[in-house]
Amino acid sequence: xxxxxxxxxxxxxxxxxxxxxxxxxxxxxxxxxxxxxxxxxxxxxxxxxxxxxxxxxxxxxxxxxxxxxxxxxxxxxxxxxxxxxxxxxxxxxxxxxxxxxxxxxxxxxxxxxxxxxxxxxxxxxxxxxxxxxxxxxxxxxxxxxxxxxxxxxxxxxxxxxxxxxxxxxxxxxxxxxxxxxxxxxxxxxxxxxxxxxxxxxxxxxxxxxxxxxxxxxxxxxxxxxxxxxxxxxxxxxxxxxxxxxxxxxxxxxxxxxxxxxxxxxxxxxxxxxxxxxxxxxxxxxxxxxxxxxxxxxxxxxxxxxxxxxxxxxxxxxxxxxxxxxxxxxxxxxxxxxxxxxxxxxxxxxxxxxxxxxxxxxxxxxxxxxxxxxxxxxxxxxxxxxxxxxxxxxxxxxxxxxxxxxxxxxxxxxxxxxxxxxxxxxxxxxxxxxxxxxxxxxxxxxxxxxxxxxxxxxxxxxxxxxxxxxxxxxxxxxxxxxxxxxxxxxxxxxxxxxxxxxxxxxxxxxxxxxxxxxxxxxxxxxxxxxxxxxxxxxxxxxxxxxxxxxxxxxxxxxxxxxxxxxxxxxxxxxxxxxxxxxxxxxxxxxxxxxxxxxxxxxxxxxxxxxxxxxxxxxxxxxxxxxxx
Amino acid sequence: xxxxxxxxxxxxxxxxxxxxxxxxxxxxxxxxxxxxxxxxxxxxxxxxxxxxxxxxxxxxxxxxxxxxxxxxxxxxxxxxxxxxxxxxxxxxxxxxxxxxxxxxxxxxxxxxxxxxxxxxxxxxxxxxxxxxxxxxxxxxxxxxxxxxxxxxxxxxxxxxxxxxxxxxxxxxxxxxxxxxxxxxxxxxxxxxxxxxxxxxxxxxxxxxxxxxxxxxxxxxxxxxxxxxxxxx
Ligand SMILES: Cc1cc2nc3c(=O)[nH]c(=O)nc-3n(C[C@H](O)[C@H](O)[C@H](O)COP(=O)(O)O)c2cc1C
Ligand code: SF4
Ligand code: SF4
Ligand code: FES
Numbered sequence: 001x002x003x004x005x006x007x008x009x010x011x012x013x014x015x016x017x018x019x020x021x022x023x024x025x026x027x028x029x030x031x032x033x034x035x036x037x038x039x040x041x042x043x044x045x046x047x048x049x050x051x052x053x054x055x056x057x058x059x060x061x062x063x064x065x066x067x068x069x070x071x072x073x074x075x076x077x078x079x080x081x082x083x084x085x086x087x088x089x090x091x092x093x094x095x096x097x098x099x100x101x102x103x104x105x106x107x108x109x110x111x112x113x114x115x116x117x118x119x120x121x122x123x124x125x126x127x128x129x130x131x132x133x134x135x136x137x138x139x140x141x142x143x144x145x146x147x148x149x150x151x152x153x154x155x156x157x158x159x160x161x162x163x164x165x166x167x168x169x170x171x172x173x174x175x176x177x178x179x180x181x182x183x184x185x186x187x188x189x190x191x192x193x194x195x196x197x198x199x200x201x202x203x204x205x206x207x208x209x210x211x212x213x214x215x216x217x218x219x220x221x222x223x224x225x226x227x228x229x230x231x232x233x234x235x236x237x238x239x240x241x242x243x244x245x246x247x248x249x250x251x252x253x254x255x256x257x258x259x260x261x262x263x264x265x266x267x268x269x270x271x272x273x274x275x276x277x278x279x280x281x282x283x284x285x286x287x288x289x290x291x292x293x294x295x296x297x298x299x300x301x302x303x304x305x306x307x308x309x310x311x312x313x314x315x316x317x318x319x320x321x322x323x324x325x326x327x328x329x330x331x332x333x334x335x336x337x338x339x340x341x342x343x344x345x346x347x348x349x350x351x352x353x354x355x356x357x358x359x360x361x362x363x364x365x366x367x368x369x370x371x372x373x374x375x376x377x378x379x380x381x382x383x384x385x386x387x388x389x390x391x392x393x394x395x396x397x398x399x400x401x402x403x404x405x406x407x408x409x410x411x412x413x414x415x416x417x418x419x420x421x422x423x424x425x426x427x428x429x430x431x432x433x434x435x436x437x438x439x440x441x442x443x444x445x446x447x448x449x450x451x452x453x454x455x456x457x458x459x460x461x462x463x464x465x466x467x468x469x470x471x472x473x474x475x476x477x478x479x480x481x482x483x484x485x486x487x488x489x490x491x492x493x494x495x496x497x498x499x500x501x502x503x504x505x506x507x508x509x510x511x512x513x514x515x516x517x518x519x520x521x522x523x524x525x526x527x528x529x530x531x532x533x534x535x536x537x538x539x540x541x542x543x544x545x546x547x548x549x550x551x552x553x554x555x556x557x558x559x560x561x562x563x564x565x566x567x568x569x570x571x572x573x574x575x576x577x578x579x580x581x582x583x584x585x586x587x588x589x590x591x592x593x594x595x596x597x598x599x600x601x602x603x604x605x606x607x608x609x610x611x612x613x614x615x616x617x618x619x620x621x622x623x624x625x626x627x
Numbered sequence: 628x629x630x631x632x633x634x635x636x637x638x639x640x641x642x643x644x645x646x647x648x649x650x651x652x653x654x655x656x657x658x659x660x661x662x663x664x665x666x667x668x669x670x671x672x673x674x675x676x677x678x679x680x681x682x683x684x685x686x687x688x689x690x691x692x693x694x695x696x697x698x699x700x701x702x703x704x705x706x707x708x709x710x711x712x713x714x715x716x717x718x719x720x721x722x723x724x725x726x727x728x729x730x731x732x733x734x735x736x737x738x739x740x741x742x743x744x745x746x747x748x749x750x751x752x753x754x755x756x757x758x759x760x761x762x763x764x765x766x767x768x769x770x771x772x773x774x775x776x777x778x779x780x781x782x783x784x785x786x787x788x789x790x791x792x793x794x795x796x797x798x799x800x801x802x803x804x805x806x807x808x809x810x811x812x813x814x815x816x817x818x819x820x821x822x823x824x825x826x827x828x829x830x831x832x833x834x835x836x837x838x839x840x841x842x843x844x845x846x847x848x849x850x851x852x853x854x855x856x857x858x859x
Contacts, residue, residue, distance in 0.1 A: 596750060
């Protein structure tokens with residue numbers, strides 16, 4: 001693009017975001033959408049416009065996978081590289097597209113038109129293999145569709161003119177319960193929340209209503225908080241923190257002058273194998289926004305954000321339309337439902353390819369326009385969150401549940417599920433089964449039941465809650481989904497007996513290595529070491545020595561890492577070693593330490609350059625395994 | 628104020644707001660650290676300073692001291708973990724101590740000695756990192772960068788310049804300088820900057836000063852790093 005054109009784009013985008021540096025990630029995203037990449041000229045202009053040092057802009061842009069500081073073509077293809085995509089044959093499709101377009105994986109074509117690369121799970125595991133083209137998702141890939149895509153690119157057909165059915169994402173809802181089966185009329189949960197009378201004795205603490213100091217809305221907020229507590233609602237994002245306590249801590253956190261309370265909906269959904277938030281936002285956005293507004297009411301917040309993962313960019317316009325409709329209906333904005341002082345609005349921030357931004361403090365950093373590095377805690381977001389203000393961060397599903405609790409009450413909700421796990425859980429089922437998709441169950445459902453319902457046969461293992469969760473083997477299928485047994489953020493990935501569980505774990509380790517934010521030493525270096533070890537086993541150089549190394553790395557990552565990503569990075573390996581030892585034994589070819597270095601493999605580049613692959617161009621492989 | 632906590636069985640007094648690392652330092656007890664510097668806001672990234680507080684691992688440079696805490700630091704377990712982190716930092720970059728101008732003044736090297744590190748243990752990554760010799764007074768040898776961000780904080784918070792920043796992510800995290808060309812010569816970096824003197828390893832080096840103090844007479848040749856506890 002012409003230099004003047006770039007400057008025009010930067011000025012226009014920056015102006016729309018009020019030249020606010022906290023919107024940096026959004027500004028960079030829009031610049032890239034218009035210019036295909038973020039050029040040095042664009043950074044120059046942006047730095048001047050926002051009045052920031054260049055290092056600041058470049059540091060942020062360099063953090064996110066979806067921002068390109070080098071040209072990546074007009075068409076930027078990213079194949080989803082979750083294990084489920086691989087199981088569905090993504091590798092052959094990638095090769096097919098690369099061959100057809102004459103481009104090497106990871107590189108840009110000679111004519112600068114297109115690049116093909118891989119990315120972490122895009123949240124379409126129930127309809128893979130999937131890819132993103134300029135961050136718009138296409139699922140259900142077949143060889144035929146790949147050929148069509150290649151043709152569209154060759155003919156330089158603009159993306160808006162590509163067949164609309166490519167971009168259709170199915171919900172695949174297979175089992176509904178209180179959330180997915182609800183038919184909430186927008187506003188009803190809020191009206192119910194307002195109408196809730198306070199319990200005896202709660203009147204005093206009720207004096208702080210929605211807007212600090214105003215004695216309006218008496219009774220409502222604390223009564224709602226009370227219902228949430230009574231419901232025994234726990235967070236659905238993985239950690240299972242008690243929602244009522246989090247909200248109360250935020251409500252009770254003191255505000256400094258000029259501060260407000262903030263409600264953040266965590267829609268980063270980056271855990272490979274999880275896609276239920278996609279469906280909630282696609283088909284139940286009012287339920288989620290209503291839950292956020294209920295939360296705002298309960299904690300006294302006036303500003304809300306949805307942090308939408310970059311892979312769900314295609315949902316943005318529709319979600320903004322729903323927000324606009326809610327404003328028209330006076331369910332957002334000033335004096336909500338005619339309640340004076342009840343002010344709350346929601347804006348959507350789109351992420352840019354960084355799993356770690358699902359971690360709540362990294363998410364807040366990203367919302368502030370920074371690199372997504374987890375913060376030092378304490379202090380916690382409930383007291384010092386977005387721009388140092390009291391902030392609650394909750395998962396999409398948590399808010400959906402909160403809306404139903406506001407409507408129907410805490411006792412109703414607590415009566416569903418088990419004693420320790422109230423309510424329902426939405427599972428994202430994928431992998432080796434007949435009916436992948438979304439299943440909502442009351443807590444307490446057994447793994448076996450879910451396997452039965454989704455039509456899984458000959459199942460070897462289920463990875464529950466994604467790579468950072470646990471791998472469940474056949475003798476554990478009677479275990480139940482719930483905080484007392486197998487907690488989960490929702491992923492439920494099924495593997496039948498044809499799958500190599502070692503390769504599953506290796507895929508997950510590559511994921512963590514790619515997604516480590518790089519802030520702390522143990523995770524930045526440790527995940528790379530772990531990846532190298534798994535690749536070493538894969539390459540046939542494994543020995544018991546490497547097992548001991550993996551165990552040492554695990555201890556180090558668990559004890560020394562800064563955030564949950566590092567803490568859980570070894571989980572998939574440890575679980576599969578413990579439960580699927582034979583899958584590893586196959587790779588433990590040597591009894592003594594064997595170096596990872598393989599001279600023959602190192603010569604691959606020379607072979608490629610000389611176009612040779614005959615026997616004379618190879619050394620005998622020292623590892624005796626796959627060279 | 629007579630508040631205190633227990634560190635390896637010894638009472639350590641502290642004042643409100645002090646971190647474990649600071650209070651320990653005041654009391655003359657050394658806790659290994661690399662990204663901490665008394666003049667800057669703690670960063671908490673290298674994790675060398677990790678201790679166990681009431682049985683749980685935590686970075687002592689960011690954790691505020693509280694009355695009654697029971698803290699372990701100088702234990703075989705923790706020193707082993709710190710040694711492994713130090714080894715990680717060595718294999719992540721390219722550190723050839725015998726030919727490095729910082730040798731003897733380098734905190735990474737001194738910490739490795741302190742922890743009894745005898746080998747790098749892990750396979751070297753041998754990353755490809757270019758040297759920036761563009762500046763008339765300074766050389767940047769990124770091969771040795773441990774990403775402690777002290778230069779970033781010094782330039783931003785003291786010099787008011789933002790000459791340095793971290794970019795990239797994960798294992799590709801790297802230091803950048805404030806110029807479109809990416810060269811230090813095109814920034815306003817200068818000799819008088821605080822950032823010019825804070826690098827704990829041998830990245831930001833003054834030109835034409837090579838080996839002015841001979842090896843053997845340098846800071847950590849004279850006294851091991853644990854003798855500098857009070858400086859925390
Ligand atoms: C590396 C990492 C990634 C995470 N990703 C997500 C995510 O995508 N969505 C989410 O809701 N929570 C995620 N979390 C958990 C959040 O930090 C936080 O606990 C959660 O959003 C709180 O909401 P809840 O209490 O409603 O579950 C992640 C945590 C870590 C450590
Ligand atoms: S554990 Fe990993 S993701 Fe978390 S802060 Fe450390 S480097 Fe970043
Ligand atoms: S250059 Fe030196 S001070 Fe700056 S981050 Fe690297 S090691 Fe730390
Ligand atoms: S000194 Fe505490 S983490 Fe680096």
